[in-house]
Amino acid sequence: MTKDRAAFPYMKLALGGAVAGALLIGFVLPAEYGVDPTGLGRVTGLTALAQEAPASGATAALAFNVEDYDPQAERIERSIQGLIHLEDAPFKSEVIELQIEDFGEIEHKFILPADTSFVYAWEVVDPKGDGVYFEFHGHPSSADAASYPEGFEMAYSKGEGVAQNGSFTAPFPGYHGWYFMNLEEGPITLRLTIAGYWSEHKEMYRAVNGEVLNSVEF
Structure with a gap:
């Protein structure tokens, strides 16, 4: 019985590691990175979250405009939710x-x-x-x-x-x-x-x- 008690913390640690690994493989990887080794992400729809996530980094496109962003345009005609309202005369x-x-x-x-x-x-x-x-x-x-x-x-x-x-x-x-x-x-x-x-x-x-x-x- 003493040996069983001594081994119990290690069993808990191993069990916790196994659970964490399962969560990583089954849920985190499909949702965050689109990696789905078990197929669970596809079944639960988690891989779709990774596809919808906006790209990060300096090369990500800004998505605040209603129309396609043209960096050469002299004037942006419309912007989302009316964040800017252009006027024909000065205030x-x-x-x-x-x-x-x-x-x-x-x-x-x-x-x-x-x-x-x-x-x-x-x-x-x-x-x-x-x-x-x-x-x-x-x-x-x-x-x-x-x-x-x-x-x-x-x-x-x-x-x-x-x-x-x-x-x-x-x-x-x-x-x-x-x-x-x-x-x-x-x-x-x-x-x-x-x-x-x-x-x-x-x-x-x-x-x-x-x-x-x-x-x-x-």
Whole structure:
């Protein structure tokens, strides 16, 4: 019995080695390298994994383009998932100061085609209280409204604060921008710095203490 106990660790080691070897031959080699000495990889479909694996090394072809990659091409027309969206004109850049009266509300929108973008930063100049209540949202133009559910709008962010920074890509063509309500005591200036590809922008709505001073049809 003593000899059997002394031999037991070696038996475990041998058994473990045999199992590891079987896993290597039956599973790892077919899946990783396409080597299938037992035929098990073909039966289980593991050899297909090796065939689908991308090539490695400096000679591997980059596969990020929808169309065949031509290193001599002056322009790549399309790329996967819209990672780049080419524009016909340079981006615009503006600093817009919005004056909002005491108890005032304002809505300012940018007109963008679908899939075009801007980056922005807005801030209340010299805030002394809660700043503004804001809603960043978009809706189609009246010409396109029939293609959407009645009263369709899409919300992007809302809250209260004195500043926000971000980037935005229009999910559909139309009007995209902000509604601001003054939460300070007295009039405020809100400074919006923006750069991107809008066609135009305009004040859509303005009210003071609930009385509408300006409302633009879209």
